[in-house]
Amino acid sequence: MKIEFLGTGAGLPTKQRNVSSLALDLTAEIGSVWLFDCGEGTQHQILRTTIKPRRIDKIFITHLHGDHINGLVGLLSSRSFQNGESLVQIYGPSGIKTYVNCHLSLTGTKLAYPIQFIEVEDQSYYETKHFTITVKELEHGLASFGYRISEKAKPGQLQVDKLLAQGIKPGPIYQQIKENEQTQLPDGRLLTRADFLGAAKPGKEICVLGDTRHPHKFAGFVSDCDLLIHEATFSHLDVAHAHQFYHSTATEVALLAKQANVKQLILTHISARYQGDQINKLADEAQAIFANTLIAEDLLQVDLTNH
Amino acid sequence: MKIEFLGTGAGLPTKQRNVSSLALDLTAEIGSVWLFDCGEGTQHQILRTTIKPRRIDKIFITHLHGDHINGLVGLLSSRSFQNGESLVQIYGPSGIKTYVNCHLSLTGTKLAYPIQFIEVEDQSYYETKHFTITVKELEHGLASFGYRISEKAKPGQLQVDKLLAQGIKPGPIYQQIKENEQTQLPDGRLLTRADFLGAAKPGKEICVLGDTRHPHKFAGFVSDCDLLIHEATFSHLDVAHAHQFYHSTATEVALLAKQANVKQLILTHISARYQGDQINKLADEAQAIFANTLIAEDLLQVDLTNH
Numbered sequence: 354m355k356i357e358f359l360g361t362g363a364g365l366p367t368k369q370r371n372v373s374s375l376a377l378d379l380t381a382e383i384g385s386v387w388l389f390d391c392g393e394g395t396q397h398q399i400l401r402t403t404i405k406p407r408r409i410d411k412i413f414i415t416h417l418h419g420d421h422i423n424g425l426v427g428l429l430s431s432r433s434f435q436n437g438e439s440l441v442q443i444y445g446p447s448g449i450k451t452y453v454n455c456h457l458s459l460t461g462t463k464l465a466y467p468i469q470f471i472e473v474e475d476q477s478y479y480e481t482k483h484f485t486i487t488v489k490e491l492e493h494g495l496a497s498f499g500y501r502i503s504e505k506a507k508p509g510q511l512q513v514d515k516l517l518a519q520g521i522k523p524g525p526i527y528q529q530i531k532e533n534e535q536t537q538l539p540d541g542r543l544l545t546r547a548d549f550l551g552a553a554k555p556g557k558e559i560c561v562l563g564d565t566r567h568p569h570k571f572a573g574f575v576s577d578c579d580l581l582i583h584e585a586t587f588s589h590l591d592v593a594h595a596h597q598f599y600h601s602t603a604t605e606v607a608l609l610a611k612q613a614n615v616k617q618l619i620l621t622h623i624s625a626r627y628q629g630d631q632i633n634k635l636a637d638e639a640q641a642i643f644a645n646t647l648i649a650e651d652l653l654q655v656d657l658t659n660h
Numbered sequence: 661m662k663i664e665f666l667g668t669g670a671g672l673p674t675k676q677r678n679v680s681s682l683a684l685d686l687t688a689e690i691g692s693v694w695l696f697d698c699g700e701g702t703q704h705q706i707l708r709t710t711i712k713p714r715r716i717d718k719i720f721i722t723h724l725h726g727d728h729i730n731g732l733v734g735l736l737s738s739r740s741f742q743n744g745e746s747l748v749q750i751y752g753p754s755g756i757k758t759y760v761n762c763h764l765s766l767t768g769t770k771l772a773y774p775i776q777f778i779e780v781e782d783q784s785y786y787e788t789k790h791f792t793i794t795v796k797e798l799e800h801g802l803a804s805f806g807y808r809i810s811e812k813a814k815p816g817q818l819q820v821d822k823l824l825a826q827g828i829k830p831g832p833i834y835q836q837i838k839e840n841e842q843t844q845l846p847d848g849r850l851l852t853r854a855d856f857l858g859a860a861k862p863g864k865e866i867c868v869l870g871d872t873r874h875p876h877k878f879a880g881f882v883s884d885c886d887l888l889i890h891e892a893t894f895s896h897l898d899v900a901h902a903h904q905f906y907h908s909t910a911t912e913v914a915l916l917a918k919q920a921n922v923k924q925l926i927l928t929h930i931s932a933r934y935q936g937d938q939i940n941k942l943a944d945e946a947q948a949i950f951a952n953t954l955i956a957e958d959l960l961q962v963d964l965t966n967h
Contacts, residue, residue, distance in 0.1 A: 394704050400675055401675075418768065419763075419769055423700075448766050452767070
C-alpha cells in the first residue's frame with residue numbers, strides 16, 4: 354500500500370506542481386489503484402510513474418472544481434486505449450455523472466468498459482471485501498467531500514508453537530485451521546481457531562480530504578487515522594484570505610492533526626505563491642504544532658506497508 | 661508572425677508529444693495569439709513558452725474529439741487568473757458552445773471575461789482588420805474543419821526617389837502622402853498616393869487542417885499557401901488503417917502539398933507508434949514527394965516573418 358502524489362498545487366498548474374490528484378496504490382494488496390481527484394494533466398503525470406491506468410478501478414472526486422476534475426475524461430478515454438476493460442467506479446458529488454456524460458457524448462468518446470457513478474452525500478458509507486469507505490461533507494462553498502478509507506483488520510498469525518505443543522505437525526491442516534472457525538482433526542479433536550491465532554492486525558486508515566475551510570470541524574471524522582492528507586493552500590499569515598476563499602492554512606490543519614491524534618499528516622494543494630524557502634517555512638509552521646508533517650510534492654511516494 | 665507547436669501527437673499524450681495544439685503568434689503584428697485546438701495539457705505546454713495566455717483572443721477548434729479540446733476549459737479558466745480580461749472568440753463545430761458551457765457551469769467556473777462562440781460551417785468566412793479566415797469541412801467521421809488564415813496585403817513602400825524628383829523633401833508630408841489616397845501640397849499640387857507607392861506586399865497565407873482522410877480533396881482550399889499544417893497520423897505503409905480511422909498518411913499529404921503548390925508543409929498529429937528513427941522515415945516518405953516538408957515536434961517554432 355502506497356500513496357503517490359500526482360499533483361500537489363492549487364488552482365493553476367505550475368512547472369513545479371500540477372493540479373490535484375493522488376493515487377492510493379493497492380496493487381500489492383488487491384491489484385487495484387484508487388485515484389483521488391483528477392486535475393488536468395493527471396494522465397501526463399501517470400506517464401512519469403509505474404501506475405498502470407487499467408488498474409485504476411475506483412476514482413474518488415472530492416468536488417467539482419476544474420483543478421480537481423479537468424483531467425478525468427482524458428484519463429478515462431486514454432485508459433480505454435491502454436487495455437482498460439474492467440469497470441471503473443467513480444465516487445463524487447451530485448453532478449459528476451452529468452459532467453462526465455456531457456463530455457463523453459459531445460466529444461463522441463466511446464469507452465471500452467462500463468462506468469458506475471456513485472454520487473456521495475455526507476455520511477455515505479460503502480464496503481468492499483477489504484475496505485470500508487466513509488464520506489464526510491466539508492465546507493468549501495460548493496459540495497466538497499472527504500473520504501476515509503479503512504482497511505479491514507487482517508487475521509492474526511497462526512501460533513505454530515501452540516499447535517506443535519498439541520502434537521499437530523505442519524501440513525495442509527494448518528491452512529484449514531486458519532481458514533475455518535473450527536476444524537476437526539483426524540483423531541477426532543475439535544480445534545477452535547481463535548485459540549491458535551495471534552492478535553488480529555488492524556488495517557490502515559487513510560483520510561483524504563477535499564478543499565475546505567475550518568478543518569477543526571472534521572476532527573471526529575479523521576480521528577486516530579494513520580495518515581491524513583489535507584489541503585493547506587495557505588500559510589496562517591494569509592488566514593483571512595484562506596477563510597474568504599474556503600481554504601485551510603498549514604497551522605489550522607496541524608492543529609486538526611494534533612487534536613484528532615492522527616499518526617502522520619501530509620499537506621498538499623499548496624498555492625503557487627509559496628516557492629523555494631517559503632515551502633520550508635510552511636513546513637516549519639505546521640511542524641511546530643504537529644511534528645510528523647510533510648509537505649507533498651509531485652511524484653512523492655509514501656509507502657504505508659510498514660508504516 | 662510565428663507558429664509554435666504545443667502538441668504534435670495523436671490520440672494519447674506521450675512523454676515526447678502532447679495532444680494537439682498550436683499557436684499562431686501574432687504578438688508582433690497585432691498583439692494577439694491565436695490558438696488552434698487545445699488538447700489536455702495545452703496550458704502546461706504554454707508554461708514552457710513565452711506565450712502570454714491573456715494575449716490569446718481567438719481559439720479555432722478543428723473538431724470535438726477529446727485530444728483536440730480537453731484542455732480548453734482549463735486554459736480558459738487559468739487565463740482568468742492570469743489577468744486575462746479581454747474577449748475570447750472561440751470558432752468551432754456546432755456543439756462547442758454546449759461543451760464549454762456545460763463544463764463551466766458544472767464546475768462552477770466564472771470567467772473574468774466574455775466568450776463569443778462562432779459555430780462554423782463549410783465555407784464560413786470571417787474578416788478582421790488584418791486577416792480573413794476561410795473554413796472548409798473535411799472528412800473525419802464527425803464534423804472536422806480546416807482554417808485558412810490570410811493576412812491582408814500590406815501597402816507598398818513610399819518611393820522616396822520619385823518624391824525627391826518632384827522636389828518634395830522628407831518631413832511629416834511623407835506620412836500624409838502614405839496615409840491618404842490624395843494629398844494637396846502647400847504649393848497647391850494634388851498628389852495621388854498610388855503614383856508614389858511601390859507594389860503592395862502580399863500577406864502570409866497559412867492553412868491549418870483538422871483530422872481528415874482523403875486530403876487530396878482539399879487541394880483547392882489550400883492552394884498556393886505559404887504554409888500548410890496538416891495531420892499525418894500514419895505512414896503510407898499503414899494506409900488502410902489510416903482510411904479506416906479517417907486519418908491521412910505522410911505520402912497523401914505530401915501529394916496534396918505538391919498538387920496544391922504550397923510553399924512549405926509541416927506534418928503533425930503523429931501516431932505514438934512512430935518513434936526515433938521511424939520519424940525520420942516518415943519525413944523521408946513525405947520529402948521524396950514534397951521536399952520542403954518538416955515533421956513537427958513539441959515546442960518547435962517556425963518564424964514566418966521573413967519566410
